[in-house]
Amino acid sequence: MPVYTTLSSYTAIGKTGVRRKDGYEKVSGTGLYTRDVYLPGMLYAKMYLSPYPHARIKSLDTKAVEAYPGVKSVFRYDDGWFKDARWRNFELWVFSHQIEQLLAQEANWAGEPAGFVVCADTPRICDEALKLAKIEWEILPFELDPEKAVAPNAVILQPHVNAGTNVRHSGSQLFEGYEVHGDVEKGFAESDKIVEFRWTEDETTVAGVEALSCVAVFRGEYLEVWAHNQIPMRTTNILKQYFGNHLHIHVHALYQGAQFGHENWIVYFTWFPIMACIFAQRTKKPVKFLYDQSYFHAGGYEHGAHNLKVGFKKDGTILAVQDRSVRAGAEVHGKLWEGTSIPHLFGTTQIPYINRPAAINYRHGMRSCGLWNNVFFRVAAETGLDPHVVAMKNDGCRGHSISWVDENVKKPKGFPMVNSLEAVFKAGKDAFGWDEKYHAPGARVLPNGKLHGVSMVHSIAWSPDPNNYFRTNQMGINIQRQTPLVRILARHADGGWNHESTICRVVADEIGVKYEDVEFRPFDDTGLDSGAGEGSGGLVRTLPMAIDAARKIRALVLAQCTTPAKSGTEPKVVDVPAQFPGLKPEDLDIKEGIIFEKARPENRKTLQQVADYHWQNYQPFIAFSGSQMHLEEVYDMGRQATWIEVEVDPETGEIEIKTVVNSNDVGKCIDPEGVNGQQYGGTYMGLSHGRQDAKVYDPATGIVLNDNLVDYKWFSFNDITGPMHQCIIESGLGYAPYGAIGIGESLGAVAATVLAGAVYNATGKWITDFPITPDKVLKAMGKI
Amino acid sequence: MPKESFSAVSRRKFLKDAGLMAGGASMAGVAPVTAEGSGQTSANVATVPLETAATGSPRIKLMVNGAEYEVQVDPEESLRDCLREKLGYLSIKDMCLGYGACGSCTVIMDGRPILSCLTLAIECDGKKIQTAEGIALARHPLIETYIMNHCMQCGYCTPGFLCTSKALLDRNPDPAEADIREALGGNLCRCATYIRHIPAVQQAARTLKEGM
Numbered sequence: 001m002p003v004y005t006t007l008s009s010y011t012a013i014g015k016t017g018v019r020r021k022d023g024y025e026k027v028s029g030t031g032l033y034t035r036d037v038y039l040p041g042m043l044y045a046k047m048y049l050s051p052y053p054h055a056r057i058k059s060l061d062t063k064a065v066e067a068y069p070g071v072k073s074v075f076r077y078d079d080g081w082f083k084d085a086r087w088r089n090f091e092l093w094v095f096s097h098q099i100e101q102l103l104a105q106e107a108n109w110a111g112e113p114a115g116f117v118v119c120a121d122t123p124r125i126c127d128e129a130l131k132l133a134k135i136e137w138e139i140l141p142f143e144l145d146p147e148k149a150v151a152p153n154a155v156i157l158q159p160h161v162n163a164g165t166n167v168r169h170s171g172s173q174l175f176e177g178y179e180v181h182g183d184v185e186k187g188f189a190e191s192d193k194i195v196e197f198r199w200t201e202d203e204t205t206v207a208g209v210e211a212l213s214c215v216a217v218f219r220g221e222y223l224e225v226w227a228h229n230q231i232p233m234r235t236t237n238i239l240k241q242y243f244g245n246h247l248h249i250h251v252h253a254l255y256q257g258a259q260f261g262h263e264n265w266i267v268y269f270t271w272f273p274i275m276a277c278i279f280a281q282r283t284k285k286p287v288k289f290l291y292d293q294s295y296f297h298a299g300g301y302e303h304g305a306h307n308l309k310v311g312f313k314k315d316g317t318i319l320a321v322q323d324r325s326v327r328a329g330a331e332v333h334g335k336l337w338e339g340t341s342i343p344h345l346f347g348t349t350q351i352p353y354i355n356r357p358a359a360i361n362y363r364h365g366m367r368s369c370g371l372w373n374n375v376f377f378r379v380a381a382e383t384g385l386d387p388h389v390v391a392m393k394n395d396g397c398r399g400h401s402i403s404w405v406d407e408n409v410k411k412p413k414g415f416p417m418v419n420s421l422e423a424v425f426k427a428g429k430d431a432f433g434w435d436e437k438y439h440a441p442g443a444r445v446l447p448n449g450k451l452h453g454v455s456m457v458h459s460i461a462w463s464p465d466p467n468n469y470f471r472t473n474q475m476g477i478n479i480q481r482q483t484p485l486v487r488i489l490a491r492h493a494d495g496g497w498n499h500e501s502t503i504c505r506v507v508a509d510e511i512g513v514k515y516e517d518v519e520f521r522p523f524d525d526t527g528l529d530s531g532a533g534e535g536s537g538g539l540v541r542t543l544p545m546a547i548d549a550a551r552k553i554r555a556l557v558l559a560q561c562t563t564p565a566k567s568g569t570e571p572k573v574v575d576v577p578a579q580f581p582g583l584k585p586e587d588l589d590i591k592e593g594i595i596f597e598k599a600r601p602e603n604r605k606t607l608q609q610v611a612d613y614h615w616q617n618y619q620p621f622i623a624f625s626g627s628q629m630h631l632e633e634v635y636d637m638g639r640q641a642t643w644i645e646v647e648v649d650p651e652t653g654e655i656e657i658k659t660v661v662n663s664n665d666v667g668k669c670i671d672p673e674g675v676n677g678q679q680y681g682g683t684y685m686g687l688s689h690g691r692q693d694a695k696v697y698d699p700a701t702g703i704v705l706n707d708n709l710v711d712y713k714w715f716s717f718n719d720i721t722g723p724m725h726q727c728i729i730e731s732g733l734g735y736a737p738y739g740a741i742g743i744g745e746s747l748g749a750v751a752a753t754v755l756a757g758a759v760y761n762a763t764g765k766w767i768t769d770f771p772i773t774p775d776k777v778l779k780a781m782g783k784i
Numbered sequence: 785m786p787k788e789s790f791s792a793v794s795r796r797k798f799l800k801d802a803g804l805m806a807g808g809a810s811m812a813g814v815a816p817v818t819a820e821g822s823g824q825t826s827a828n829v830a831t832v833p834l835e836t837a838a839t840g841s842p843r844i845k846l847m848v849n850g851a852e853y854e855v856q857v858d859p860e861e862s863l864r865d866c867l868r869e870k871l872g873y874l875s876i877k878d879m880c881l882g883y884g885a886c887g888s889c890t891v892i893m894d895g896r897p898i899l900s901c902l903t904l905a906i907e908c909d910g911k912k913i914q915t916a917e918g919i920a921l922a923r924h925p926l927i928e929t930y931i932m933n934h935c936m937q938c939g940y941c942t943p944g945f946l947c948t949s950k951a952l953l954d955r956n957p958d959p960a961e962a963d964i965r966e967a968l969g970g971n972l973c974r975c976a977t978y979i980r981h982i983p984a985v986q987q988a989a990r991t992l993k994e995g996m
Contacts, residue, residue, distance in 0.1 A: 023931030026939025027946055028920030029875015036874045209879045209888075209940045209974045257879075257940035258974045292881055496938030496975055673934040677977065681937060684976030709885035709972070717978040718969050724979055 006738055012505040012515040013738070016672045021500040021520060022255070032254045032523075034228035037215045039286035043072055045119040045279050046126035046290050048133065049297075050107030053355040053702030054142035054157065057105045057115055061134035065118055068132060070125035072283050076116045077105045081278065102271040106140075108157075109357045110703045111297045119279040123290060142355035142702045146326045147305050149352035157353045166352040179333035179347040181399055187320025187344030191311030195382055198307050199374045199756075199768035202694040203328070203356060205300035207712050210257020212294035216276035217286035225251045227273050230259055230493040233529040238270045243277060250525045253493035260685075260748075296707040297357050301689065302328035306371060311344075312379050316390040320344035321375055328354055335368040336375065338636050339460030341396025347371075355702055356695075369749040373457045374768055377757045386438065387757070388425055391458045395421045397635045409635045415739070416732045420665045421458065421639040427727035428663030429456075432643035442764030450647040450656070453762025459750045461638040461665050461741050474528040475545040477507060477553045479621035481612040484519035485593060486511060488546070489624075490530035494522045497744050498674040502539075503530075503546050505670055506737075510550035511557075512590030513607060528624070539670075539736040545625045547737055553623035558585035560619055561595060561610060568618040576617040579610055637733040638665040638741040642683070644754050645722070648762040650781060653774030655691055655759065657720045662751075663727035667734030667741035678743045679726045686751025688715035692771050844909040848873065849918025857905040864889045864900035866908075867915065875916035875943035876900055879972065887971035890944040891915050897951040916943030919950050925991035926950055926984065933984040937975035945971045949985050958989055 012018065025031030057077065066074050075081075082102075107114040118129045141155040148154060149166040157166050188194055215226040223243065227235045232253040239249050251273075276289035291297075304327035311320040321342055323333060326349070333347030376394075380387040397405050402419060410417055429435070437454045444452040476489035488507060494500065504518040530542050561579045568574050580588060580597065589598050596604035611621055645659035662679045669675055692713055696705045706712045732739030755772050759765070765780035778784045841856045848871060857866055862882070867873045877888035884902040891900050892914040920927050926949055929935075936942040945968060952959055952967040959967070964985050968978070 017932065020931055020934060020936075022939065023934075023936065024920070024927065026936040026942050027916070027927055027930040029873075029877075029916035029943035029946075030920070031939060032874070033877075033940060035878075206974070209938065210877075211881065255940075256938060257877075258938040260974075494938075496936075498934070498937070677934050677937055677975075677980070680979050681976040684978065685974070708883055709880040710883050714972070714974065715976065716969060716972055717981075718965055 007509060010509055012508045013670050014668070014672065015505075015515075018501065018505065018515060018671070018673070020498055020673075021504055022494065022498070026255070033210050033257050034213045034215065034226050034254050035210055035257070037226045037254070037288065039215065039217060039288075042215070042286040042288055043119050043121060043279065043283055044123045044126055044288050044290060045117055045276065046123065046130060046292075047103075047113035047117045047275075048115045048130050049293065050110060050112045050114040051703075052107060052137060052139060052142075053110040053144070054140040055107050055137040056140060058136040058138050059134075060115055060136075062116055062132075064132035064134070065116070065129045068120075068125065068129040070121040071118055071129050072121065072285070073119040073279055074116055075103070075119070075275070075278060075282075077103045077114070102274065108353075109297075109355050110701070111293060111707070112357065113291070117275060117279075119283060119287060126290075144303075144355055144697050144699065144702060146303055146328050146350075146352050146354055149354050150326055150350050157355065162353070166354070167350050168353055178349075179337060179345060181337055181346075182320075182344035184320045184322050184344040184346035188309070188311040188322075191319050192314045193382060194309060194311045195378050196307075196309045197374070197378060197766070197768065198305070199370065199753075199770070200305045201301065201303070201370060201770040203300060203303040204689055204693040205296050205695055205712070206258065206260055207295055207300075207693075207709065207714055209295065212272060212291040214272040214276040214289045215286060216273060216280040216289070218277075218280050218284070221246070221248055223247050223249045223277060223280075225249065225273050225277065227251050227253055228256065228259075229253065230256060230495060232491060232493060232525075235270070235273050239273055239277060242274050243281070252523050252525055253491065254523050255494050256496065258496065293707065296695075296704065296712065300357075300695070303354075303356065304328065304332075306332075306374075308371075308374065308378075310375055310378060312383065314383060316379060316383050316385045316393045318342045318375065318379055318390075318394050321346075323347045323371060326350045326352065328352070328356060332368045332371055335460060336372050337398055339372075339397060339639075340394050341399060341401045342394060343399045345399075356697075369457075369459055369746075370753040370770070372459055373750070373753040374756065376457065377455075377760065380757075381441070381760065387456045388429065388434075391456075391641075392421060392425070395639070397637065405635060405637060409637070410733075415637070418731045418733065420461075420637055420729070420731045420733055421641075423729045423731060424458070424639045424641050424663040424665050424727070427729060428641050428643055428661050431663070431725045431727055432456075432645075432659065432661040434643060437645060439761070441761050444762075446647060448647075449651075450649050451762040453646045453648060453758040453760070454644065455646075455754050455757030455761055456641060456643045457750055457754045457757065458639055458641040459746060460636040461640040461743065461746050473530060473541055473545050474624065474626045475530050475542070475549050476526065476528055476622060476624040477511075477549045479511075479553060479557065479607065479611045481608070481615050483517075485517040485608055485611070486513055486519070488518065488520040489524070489526045490520075490528045490545075491525050492522050492530040492542075495744075497678055498671055499542070502671045502674060503542065506543060506546050507550045510547055511554045513593040517593055539734075539740050539742055543737040543740070548625035549623050552625065553621055554590060555585065556623055557590070557595070557607070557610065557621055558588050560614055560621075561585075561588060561605075565619070572618075574617055576614070576619060579605055579613060634735055638667055638731060640664040640743075640746060640750060642686075642747070642751050642754055644687075644751075644758050646755070646758040646762060648759060648777060650763075650783070653777035653781070653783070655755065655772065655774075655777065657687060657691075658722035659724075660687075660720060660722070660751075661725045661727070662747060663729060664743055664747065665729040665731050665733065665741060666743050667730060667732055667736065668738035669728050669730055670738070670740060672728065675728055675743055676726050679747055680724065682744075682747030682749075683724060683751050684715045684720065685748040687720065687755065689748075689752040690755040690770055690772060691715075691719075692773065694771050694773075842906060844906060846871075846908060846910075847912045849914055849921060855905070859904075859906055861905045862901050863891070863893075863898075863903040863905045863908055863913075866905040867891065867900060867913070873915045873917060877940055877944065879941060885972070886941065886944070887948065888941045888944040890947040890971065892947050892951045892954075895951065895954060897948045914947070914950070916946045919946055924950060925988040925995075926953070929984040929987040929991070930981075933980045933987070935977050935980045935984050937973075937977055941971060941973045941975075942977075945973070945977075945981060949981065949988075952985065953989055953992065957992060959985060961986075 104114045143149045232251040236251045279287040306325040309322040312318045380390045478487045500520040508515040564578045565576045593607045643661040647656045734741030846853045868876045879888040880886040884899045889901040
């Protein structure tokens with residue numbers, strides 16, 4: 001038996017042309033986002049933002065702020081509310097380079113909320129009042145470069161935390177990420193060739209779309225919050241810590257304007273609601289807390305630098321990879337271990353404090369795929385082998401070959417005996433026309449004078465280990481007398497990838513009703529948290545619950561249809577004759593909302609009729625699930641690949657993206673349009689990171705120079721001018737129900753560094769300092 | 785170093801700092817002549833409050849989605865703020881915070897798609913405006929083709945795309961891919977739904993043609 005659940009046939013699942021559940025609200029503009037929440041009498045709050053990358057407030061005079069007409073309340077860093085010092089600190093995971101505090105006295109990056117917050121009648125009054133504070137700053141030294149921060153003579157940026165180094169602590173230990181497998185020195189000794197090189201990536205930002213906000217209002221013992229974040233349950237728990245467990249807290253998460261993951265925003269989706277609630281409590285009014293600059297200051301990929309050493313055989317077999325990296329964020333080497341047969345791996349990541357805002361990852365990390373891509377690019381180039389050959393040669397899981405995975409994972413656990421990478425390559429390579437387009441580096445000049453280049457990258461198509469997910473997952477399903485027939489009861493934050501429609505497809509097929517008759521409104525605070533939201537874990541964690549609840553309610557319906565019962569309570573106990581007397585549940589089936597006898601299909605009733613009958617007889621159809629997958633070990637066996645064709649202008653250094661092909665093994669495709677939407681989105685976002693996304697800092701002042709959408713350019717429609725082709729592979733090799741594999745995160749990360757190989761193929765020059773801007777191309781070509 | 789030197793100056797901020805409005809505190813009043821097609825309400829969320837504090841500010845007339853309004857506006861007030869915050873047309877978004885860089889505030893004014901964040905409300909006296917809500921209420925075929933082609937993910941930018949596409953179809957009933965790319969080139973979508981808008985616009989064009 002497979003480790004995952006299956007159905008004998010699929011109707012809504014996998015069907016194209018299915019109407020999005022959120023479609024009308026989003027296209028018509030009638031869907032609500034947190035910024036769209038307006039309450040009668042609502043006040044507004046805004047924060048003071050540090051003008052310095054590293055400075056401490058020596059004195060703060062807010063008298064003029066408090067006296068400004070329309071100002072209702074001012075909250076300072078030295079407010080008595082901080083009676084417990086623990087309330088101030090929100091350490092942003094162990095990954096982060098940054099210390100984040102709830103309204104700091106010391107600012108650690110330019111633009112960091114610090115000093116005080118003002119609450120007033122209008123946002124405009126807030127803006128005016130924020131200018132009136134008199135602040136005396138102690139200017140402190142700053143460092144923007146992680147590598148310089150770990151250099152021997154670096155200025156210590158957080159001496160009160162780390163006395164002798166900028167490398168941050170994890171508990172009492174210096175934090176350095178390690179990924180060590182095998183014996184890397186042995187691998188190098190057995191290699192035919194060793195190459196050493198370096199790659200770096202600059203800090204990027206989400207740069208959009210809906211700037212953060214939070215609305216809070218106290219209604220007696222009830223606290224109601226509209227939070228702009230992807231995990232409303234966590235916000236509820238945080239607020240209970242700060243405002244008391246006695247409060248009845250209801251957190252609504254409306255539609256979310258493009259967040260791309262929650263981890264970047266932990267600080268903001270925790271202390272934002274706290275600050276909104278403080279003002280709501282003090283002013284006894286609804287308060288909308290606004291952080292207009294958040295979309296540049298919060299969230300993004302971190303700056304990182306990698307020093308790589310790769311040992312390999314002439315036939316392309318990679319034996320050892322060593323990477324010593326310094327990053328302003330997380331450890332990066334896991335993916336290379338999870339999805340290859342490379343036996344020897346040694347990776348370290350130092351994470352120092354620097355004076356940039358916290359950045360972990362969104363749409364998962366370019367970091368890990370960047371490492372992967374750079375290793376494979378180089379080995380293919382150094383051996384002169386086709387990149388597909390090198391990819392197939394090193395395919396595997398955790399240092400094991402694919403044949404080992406076949407025997408030890410697929411066969412015993414009931415997975416299909418298919419080779420994902422082979423299937424992915426077969427579809428995508430032909431669609432791209434690789435064999436006709438691939439050439440030696442720098443060998444093809446086009447009639448227009450531009451240099452033609454192609455490249456391919458592959459990676460694992462990943463779903464995270466479900467055991468790593470700690471949040472409660474609950475879901476209910478109610479079959480109603482009225483429209484909609486089937487209502488899913490659970491709260492989650494919409495992430496844009498059509499999760500609601502996906503769940504509705506699954507529930508429809510599992511119960512046997514039409515997709516159109518199933519409704520899932522994500523905002524409702526039902527007291528149940530589906531835990532869904534994050535694309536990385538959505539399928540793995542949410543589908544089992546949805547399926548379990550659907551199967552429970554299907555079983556309940558069939559049981560009640562065939563079993564006479566007494567229902568109600570004295571004195572109103574009623575006899576409830578069976579709707580299908582003399583039959584057993586297994587004699588019945590449900591399709592398209594019709595319950596019928598299998599042997600005599602004309603013996604039928606609509607589910608709506610049955611639900612109405614049982615509702616009137618005190619037997620409502622409702623079922624709940626709190627299930628979660630528990631897997632001992634997960635092997636990422638699905639693969640994906642991206643092919644790209646570019647033209648490089650040797651005079652300007654500009655890279656024009658002509659053709660893109662993605663081939664993605666999604667295991668089981670539940671929502672084809674959603675899958676393609678993620679592929680298109682990931683391609684644009686990834687290539688934008690590879691070619692142009694970057695925050696530009698003034699090295700003299702430590703201030704971001706392009707913190708607006710005029711100066712920070714991410715890909716628009718016409719940044720990819722040629723055709724984009726999508727191939728969807730369904731191998732059934734995922735651990736999610738039906739063998740599904742996540743897609744939301746991976747492509748954006750995979751595509752980010754594909755340009756390096758294409759530019760090498762076009763110019764014969766390696767540029768591995770991302771983004772690959774025209775000046776870097778010209779410099780590599782010796783033009784400047 | 786100046787306190788706000790890390791942030792460039794948006795048009796909105798420039799107008800605001802230019803001191804065109806004393807105190808900068810009040811919200812102008814609004815007198816809906818007819819309320820049909822105005823902003824939405826929700827079970828959880830109240831509609832935008834219509835305050836009537838301002839005095840002395842000029843009044844303008846607007847025809848929005850077929851509904852007439854007479855509104856007091858401040859001299860520096862953007863059309864976006866007027867439509868969204870006073871009249872409740874919440875489809876009008878503000879991704880770029882007033883820089884005119886994203887297209888999420890696009891509305892159709894007298895047949896042309898305009899950036900409402902860069903348009904002064906006071907210059908719009910007597911204008912006819914259509915927002916995404918109005919396009920939906922009119923059951924324009926773009927609504928269904930946008931839904932069926934998944935022209936949205938998070939959806940924050942989608943109403944702006946819709947307005948631009950509708951204005952394109954109004955002036956070009958049979959747009960080629962290049963026309964659509966050119967028209968929508970100024971609308972930003974971080975989820976990058978771009979490609980999906982091509983079949984959506986062309987399918988709507990066919991529906992309109994067949995309906996004629």
